[in-house]
Amino acid sequence: MTADNMDYVDVSSDHGSHPLGRRLTVAACVLCVVILVFALGGCWDARDIDHIGFIMGMGVDESDDGKIVVWVQMALPSSGPEGAANTPAWLGSAAGNTMMDAMSALRMKSAKTLFRGHVKVLVIGEKIARKGLTPILDYLARDSQFRYNSWVLVTSDPVGKIFEVEADQENMASSYINLMMRHATLSSVAPQSRFRDLLSTAAEPGDQPVLARVSLVKSEPEEEEGEQDEAQQGVWGQRTGNEGGKGKKGDVETKSDIEISGSAALHGDLVVGWLDPVQTAMVLMARNRLKEYSFLHMVPGTEGDTVGVKVLHSRATIELPPRHKMTRTGLRGAEVRIRVTGCAYIEEVMSEEQFVSIEADRNLSRGVSDQIEAEMESLIEIAQNRLGTDIFGIGEAVRRRISSDAWEEEIAPIWRDIFKEIKIIPEVSLKVERQGTTMTSPRPQA
């Protein structure tokens, strides 16, 4: 009803006019107030915040005996002044036949209720990822607490060791990975792999997801810092049940650090291989998900001269065969072009050539485009022959052009085979548009 028509005749004139009705109304109101006094105070189903364990990171992998192992990193807020108590987290793990089984076992090891509403990262081990993510997805997708915005990463290193890392910048590995992912996705060395992205693409054969890869790396050895730190480390060890990702070698500690670069390619729910950071950037470029991408371009005809280039805006379009050829037979061997256009900025010039002339600028644009094209060709070869998965989203482009029935009944079931036989041709045309705030490199004179 519109506002103009919202004038109602009063139909409640006899409301509460009867004495008995009035008494009943008062009695009902008193009863409601009494109930609310207890209910609003939380007397019925109170959950004290001190008894809730806020899980910040979860890890899943498969043990040698085929069981699913779950790790949780739980924040332990300190009541003392900040920094006084270095007890940032509790790392627990448990094994079970399924995710639910493992989580049930984990609950028995924790004095606090495991609350999954604050999970920032989910780290999946390679072993289980290569066997299939379905058991993990099923459990977490049903869980109303689990956050869809959590990052999902895959690692070939031991999952527990990832969570044991205590970086200088951030004590808790989960928070550290969360911060690193925000930067890694901005610079396109890792894909934006949130749980929601995985859920929405994993079921689409023509739109296979890539998940960010997290690895352990050895950081520079550091000298022992004294007894006080050693004692402190002892406290951490008790709390976290580990040595904080540090291993002692005499007086020198080798410390593990975390690196996020590259990605894992999926086919359905299986991880089928790894992509390095350059390949990951190419995938993101082909799928219009590239935020920025910096790389060194070797200047042709020089001895090791380089130009640092950043691609900031790119647009990829997939050119498919005519619609009548988009059948299960017509698509086999068909030509599909991935056209990429965009602009690149010069960030650094390590060459005598300063690219100020129109000709040099044009040559640089062509050279940069050729380099990207070559990297994309290499990735296409890997995707079609080694991985066998449509990481470019060509199948999704086909699905959008044909009827739903034709896609679901004829093409989707055999899309993986068709994808391997398609002739994919990349065509890259990037233009170098900006030179930075100086046209030529500063040349100090002695």
Added chain:
Amino acid sequence: MLVAVIVFSTGFLAAARLLTPVAGTAAWISVLLGGVIGLVIAWLVGSVSSAFPEQNLVKIAEDIFGKPFGKVIGLTFALYCTVVVVLGTREFVLAISISFLERTPFYVTTAVFFILASYAAYLGIEAIARVCFIFFGVVIISIAILGVFAIPVLVPGRLLPLAGRGVIPIMRAALLTASYTGEAIVSLAFLRHLKDKRHVSRAVGTGVAIGTAIMAMTVAYGIMMLGTGGISRVTYPAVETARMVGAGEFLERGEILFLALWFSVAILKLASVFYAAITAIADLLNLDNYRRLILPFGIISMVLSSIPANVAQSFAAVEHFLKYTVWYAIALPALLLIGARMLRHEKGGTPDDSR
């Protein structure tokens, strides 16, 4: 507004899940087509109401078809409203319990629903309509905020191909949607309370159009965020799409806030349908005061709404409801209008004059 709330407030939770398997990517177009059918129903409802401006549904039916057949029509209307109340309550209670109140027994949430709906019905349709004025705007703003924050997560290409599974599936899904928009016939129970009865069809039509637009947007957003495969998998697409939305790191788990707001309009819908049901029953039984029926009807409805024990049974019941009730929603006002025209033709002048 009240009609808009009746049309969308419970249906939009799971509409995408029920429509997408039928129409594919074109499910949102089906909703719009269902809205067109809803507009036709709104016109029929408005025409009937204009012909009998001071009568409620049972009295209209009795005037046109005589007492016995009029009572039968009134009974079917009361049953229809009861089914809408029962299924609507169950759907919303399940959505809340599964998504948030995991440990709260279903009957507690159901009881809260019915206590609030009963109290609103006790106060009368005017109170319900005035509260609707307040909450409707808030809910629209909440949906708009969600819509804006969801933009980074949207993949518009997932709406392609526009034709989805083809014209016939789109029409089938449109008929299912028309069951939601057809719930506008509930307003036959309270349109007589309007002071300004000159543009009833337009008022009901506006409500249907607003409700349809909200449902179409919800379905389209669901497809763009989850894809057709994802939509068919999740229990309540509207809740899942709200879960996916996050503005940076400062607004997460916003669906809890939004569902609390949606809860308020769902109660308003159930309260108005509850009111329609008990006033129809009161007219059938020739009771002076409909309020005597609030307690027994509330208890019976609460018990009935507990019959679908789980989501699967609830969805099966909703699917049956959607499949068949569209015809009732079209037939009831059409039958009344035809009857009214025939009556006027027989006796000359307006049906009101003839009484």
